[in-house]
Amino acid sequence: MSLALSLVTVILSVSLADLKVGFYSNTCPQAESIVRRVVSGAALSDPNLPAILLRLHFHDCFVEGCDGSILVDNGAISEKNAFGHEGVRGFEIVEAIKAELEAACPGVVSCSDIVALAARDAISLANGPAYEVPTGRRDGLVSNMSLAKDMPEISDTIQILKAKFMQKGLNAKELVLLSVSRASVLYEILVDQ
Numbered sequence: 437m438s439l440a441l442s443l444v445t446v447i448l449s450v451s452l453a454d455l456k457v458g459f460y461s462n463t464c465p466q467a468e469s470i471v472r473r474v475v476s477g478a479a480l481s482d483p484n485l486p487a488i489l490l491r492l493h494f495h496d497c498f499v500e501g502c503d504g505s506i507l508v509d510n511g512a513i514s515e516k517n518a519f520g521h522e523g524v525r526g527f528e529i530v531e532a533i534k535a536e537l538e539a540a541c542p543g544v545v546s547c548s549d550i551v552a553l554a555a556r557d558a559i560s561l562a563n564g565p566a567y568e569v570p571t572g573r574r575d576g577l578v579s580n581m582s583l584a585k586d587m588p589e590i591s592d593t594i595q596i597l598k599a600k601f602m603q604k605g606l607n608a609k610e611l612v613l614l615s616v617s618r619a620s621v622l623y624e625i626l627v628d629q
């Protein structure tokens with residue numbers, strides 16, 4: 437549990453600049469409850485959802501920060517088509533949440549915040565740690581698969597992994613925390629099944 441919480445702290449601390457908990461409390465008070473409701477509904481039919489949404493959040497944040505760029509469809513060159521993002525799923529859940537949020541509060545809630553909130557809700561639904569997510573991210577407009585060429589790969593040596601994490605301002609300890617906590621979330625989900 438504390439490892440998973442460290443993961444979240446690491447991811448969030450990378451881009452905390454102007455974010456705050458409850459950013460939408462005036463402009464779209466129901467935002468977080470809408471996210472939670474859609475995620476809860478989707479989790480009923482897919483027990484892997486927490487792992488899927490955590491992975492989507494990690495992959496989004498690792499390339500140019502948590503800016504939703506992995507969601508942007510820009511044709512063949514789209515970041516989501518990068519080799520390093522292979523097997524990343526959960527896009528349709530984010531789209532379903534976005535559609536409800538647009539109906540409730542048009543043009544207010546960013547897709548990058550949806551990804552961060554959805555990962556949080558899915559993890560807590562899987563009996564993982566509950567944590568607050570500062571919001572107010574702006575969505576990136578660039579989606580270019582060449583920006584995702586430095587995603588960590590299973591086949592990477594520890595030296596390569598260290599270099600890739602260091603490029604993102606993450607040290608060796610954070611590399612271990614991220615790897616172990618991602619594994620532990622997956623493990624807990626498998627054990628629950």
Ligand SMILES: *[C@@H]1O[C@H](CO)[C@@H](O)[C@H](O)[C@H]1NC(C)=O
Binds near residue numbers: 513580581582583
């Ligand atoms: C994508 O990134 C590469 C490498 O930085 C660049 O050469 C290319 O022009 C970019 N493509 C687009 C459509 O922005």
